[in-house]
Amino acid sequence: MTGEFAGLTAIVTGGASGIGRATALELLARGARVAVLDLDPSGLDEGIAGYTADVTDRASVQEAVGAVAADLGGIDVVVNNAGVGATGTVSDNTDDEWHLVLDVNVVGMARVVSAALPWLRRSEHASVVNTSSIAALNGLPNRALYSASKGAVLSLTLAMATDHVREGIRVNCVCPGTADTPWVGRLLAQADDPAAERVALQARQPIGRLVTPEEVANAILYLASPRSGSTTGTVLDVDGGVTHLRVRP
Structure with a gap:
């Protein structure tokens, strides 16, 4: 294997589709041994x-992470990408929905890193990259719960x-x-006018x-790479300019 990740083992949660799948494929292309943790890891490239894992279940996470380390020779990189969405204002989501989204999107990441720490501490190139969102930094309509989690x-x-x-x-x-992921595609399909909603989402991003x-995925790999050894505690926007650009119509 050749590439900047040669000899390293990477875990990608929620890696069966979308951003997670793109990240797993790029890690593989750059030399990493790649393990995907997902509720349904069938049909991977x-x-x-x-490895089957439910990030809301600590025992499930620990078992899967331990199996990855045993099978692939340790853990060097963790990409926390598993997540679920939610729409609505603070009065639209039930307590159960709040508990589920925070459990998956936030506590799930903590569970995965906690399970991986013994191996990360032994690695010379240990790195964790979490998937947040522009919703963490921008007030988006009808995204109260999702924004809180991110x-x-x-x-x-x-x-x-x-x-x-x-x-x-x-x-x-x-x-x-x-x-442009399957999750966003499902949200668009639920809109009264999916085509118009897509145009609106595209227009929201300055690009x-x-x-x-x-x-x-390429941004994630930049942060995870051994070549970025001095980069930590960084929040990297990959948002088409939403957060900082104010272009005139």
Whole structure:
């Protein structure tokens, strides 16, 4: 194997589709041994190992992470990408929905990193990259619960980066804009006018189109790479300019 990740083992949660799948494929292309943790890891691309895991279940996570380390020779990179969405204002989601989304999107990341820490501490190139969102930094309509969870991911990233920097473990996160993924496709399908909704989402991003999963994957790999050894506690926007650009119509 050749590439900057040669000899390293990477875990990607939620790696069966969308941004996670693009990340797993790019890690593989750059030399990593790649394991995907997913509720349904069937149908993965050739060369990628699949492990069934539910990030809301600590025992499930620990078993899967331990199996990856045993099968692939340790753990060097963790990409926390598993997540679920939610729409609505603060009065639209039930308590059960709040508990589920925060459990998956926030506590799930903590469970995965906690399980991987014994191996990350032994790695010379230990890195964690979390998937946050533009919703962490921008007030989006009808995304109260989702925004709260992704804001927590950003804060969790900075806290973990501080806690583990002296152990040689780098922790960063990406904040993607609206990406052209199956999840966004399902949201569009639920709209009264899916075509008009897609146009509106594209127009919201100054570049005039949706972000691609591959663009987010490349940002994740930049942060995870051994070549980025001085980059930790960084929040990297991959958002088509939403957060900082104010272009005139």
